Amino acid sequence: MKIASVIACAALALSVTGVASADEFTKEDLARWQEQFDGVVKQGRGLWTDSKLGTNGVVCAQCHPNAANTHPETYPKFQKQLGKVANFWEMVNWCIRNPLEGNQLAADDPKMIALISYATWERRGVKLEPGKH
Amino acid sequence: MDIKYDRRSFIKTSTMSVGAAALPLTMVELAFAKPSDNFTFAYISDSHIQQIKGTQFVRNWDRGLIRAVAETNLLTPKPDFIMYGGDLAQMGNKPELDHGAEILSKLNGKVYHVMGEHDYYLDLGEYWSKLFGKQYYSFNHKGVHFVVLNSILTYDDWTFNRWPSAEQRMAEMAGLDNPNGSPFMVGDKQREWLKKDLAKVKKDTPIVVFSHSPLQKIYKGWNFWTEDAEQVQALLAPFDKVTVFYGHVHQIQYNQIGNIAFTSAMATAWPWPYPQSYAQAQQLLPKLTVQMNRADPFFERDATGWQFIDVNSGRASATFNLYNNTTRTVAFDPQAGHPKDKTYQDEDQRISPQVHY
Numbered sequence: 300m301k302i303a304s305v306i307a308c309a310a311l312a313l314s315v316t317g318v319a320s321a322d323e324f325t326k327e328d329l330a331r332w333q334e335q336f337d338g339v340v341k342q343g344r345g346l347w348t349d350s351k352l353g354t355n356g357v358v359c360a361q362c363h364p365n366a367a368n369t370h371p372e373t374y375p376k377f378q379k380q381l382g383k384v385a386n387f388w389e390m391v392n393w394c395i396r397n398p399l400e401g402n403q404l405a406a407d408d409p410k411m412i413a414l415i416s417y418a419t420w421e422r423r424g425v426k427l428e429p430g431k432h
Numbered sequence: 433m434d435i436k437y438d439r440r441s442f443i444k445t446s447t448m449s450v451g452a453a454a455l456p457l458t459m460v461e462l463a464f465a466k467p468s469d470n471f472t473f474a475y476i477s478d479s480h481i482q483q484i485k486g487t488q489f490v491r492n493w494d495r496g497l498i499r500a501v502a503e504t505n506l507l508t509p510k511p512d513f514i515m516y517g518g519d520l521a522q523m524g525n526k527p528e529l530d531h532g533a534e535i536l537s538k539l540n541g542k543v544y545h546v547m548g549e550h551d552y553y554l555d556l557g558e559y560w561s562k563l564f565g566k567q568y569y570s571f572n573h574k575g576v577h578f579v580v581l582n583s584i585l586t587y588d589d590w591t592f593n594r595w596p597s598a599e600q601r602m603a604e605m606a607g608l609d610n611p612n613g614s615p616f617m618v619g620d621k622q623r624e625w626l627k628k629d630l631a632k633v634k635k636d637t638p639i640v641v642f643s644h645s646p647l648q649k650i651y652k653g654w655n656f657w658t659e660d661a662e663q664v665q666a667l668l669a670p671f672d673k674v675t676v677f678y679g680h681v682h683q684i685q686y687n688q689i690g691n692i693a694f695t696s697a698m699a700t701a702w703p704w705p706y707p708q709s710y711a712q713a714q715q716l717l718p719k720l721t722v723q724m725n726r727a728d729p730f731f732e733r734d735a736t737g738w739q740f741i742d743v744n745s746g747r748a749s750a751t752f753n754l755y756n757n758t759t760r761t762v763a764f765d766p767q768a769g770h771p772k773d774k775t776y777q778d779e780d781q782r783i784s785p786q787v788h789y
Binding site for chain 1 (some may be wrong): 480483484490491492583702703709711712713727730732780789
């Protein structure tokens with residue numbers, strides 16, 4: 300309780316004096332954030348080639364080398380096979396359930412986030428085109 | 433009892449005729465010069481039979497090969513032989529090669545084999561050779577000289593010194609996009625053999641070469657590539673009619689380089705993206721190629737299939753039997769001097785699913 304209020308006072312003092320406004324960040328911050336992202340991309344690449352992601356040893360990279368032909372830049376889009384507008388993670392789960400014969404992941408499962416991070420990173424530089432076929 | 437038997441035989445007969453009706457039976461072109469020189473063969477490739485454990489295998493890949501074998505057996509007229517284009521196995525082990533060989537054993541006819549990297553890098557082709565014989569060889573058939581090369585060799589240092597175990601070596605080469613892989617090559621020894629083999633052949637004899645990797649350079653990052661492709665092409669250059677068939681790429685490709693017409697094979701297992709759809713790399717997909725339709729992942733056999741080759745006056749016409757798509761035929765056009773898709777070659781004949789990005 301006492302410690303919390305001291306921190307609160309300190310934070311208030313900082314914002315009043317303008318030492319660290321919320322919209323300021325340093326090169327060190329940027330480097331750290333990039334490092335965090337890169338780490339998750341790396342985990343995603345690991346999962347992309349992980350024979351334990353499904354149950355039959357098949358890996359994502361077998362059909363999608365460098366995550367090609369996944370088109371994360373086109374989601375959300377109308378997925379004719381599902382009969383609705385779907386997001387990228389739903390298609391990742393389709394692949395996990397079917398060719399990989401595995402159990403689907405929650406949309407916010409850290410593994411799903413890593414898989415999406417990797418696929419999107421491999422597609423960097425390509426313009427966003429939601430809905431494209 | 434009798435009724436049951438009758439029904440069964442009716443189902444069998446009707447299934448056969450449905451299958452046969454779906455097959456391209458009218459594609460044998462009219463022969464003009466020497467009708468006896470024209471013949472057909474079937475070409476099946478890249479089945480990637482994958483062991484899960486014990487006697488369990490990935491069902492999806494098994495089905496692709498089983499279907500190709502069943503459909504090939506329905507071909508009328510019967511093909512003179514069947515060529516298997518390599519990558520029968522996924523991790524090159526005995527259970528996979530045995531299981532694949534067992535499925536292939538149902539084929540009616542002589543089967544020739546090409547070595548793929550997935551068959552090779554566990555034991556350097558030892559068990560494959562026990563099952564299927566020589567890794568490179570030639571034979572003559574109805575006036576055509578056929579050559580089979582093992583094009584998936586690589587630098588000795590990578591093969592012999594790089595990896596702590598055979599299993600790891602296999603796993604590193606099995607990943608198409610794995611930067612730890614190494615470029616494929618035919619190598620000095622086989623090129624020397626090829627030179628001697630071709631020295632006996634007249635220059636006007638049609639030559640058909642089979643390799644697993646393309647004997648041309650398309651995209652090194654996925655090993656759509658043979659390091660000494662130009663040197664092999666140079667050995668083929670003196671001949672009037674040369675056709676090269678290759679597997680590995682799991683997609684329709686065709687090209688013409690000098691006197692050599694190139695045509696790829698579909699996989700029975702799964703399709704691969706065209707390298708241009710990898711946004712981070714340059715690639716050299718032949719401009720001549722009209723691409724196959726983008727695969728629908730909800731149909732597990734979509735964009736997979738096998739080929740039926742018609743050799744007519746020493747030139748080849750390849751019909752791609754696509755399991756969930758319209759059949760395509762790519763035939764050498766003597767006037768144009770290169771292979772052409774019979775339906776889609778002209779820009780205004782192309783369809784939306786052929787656009788890849």
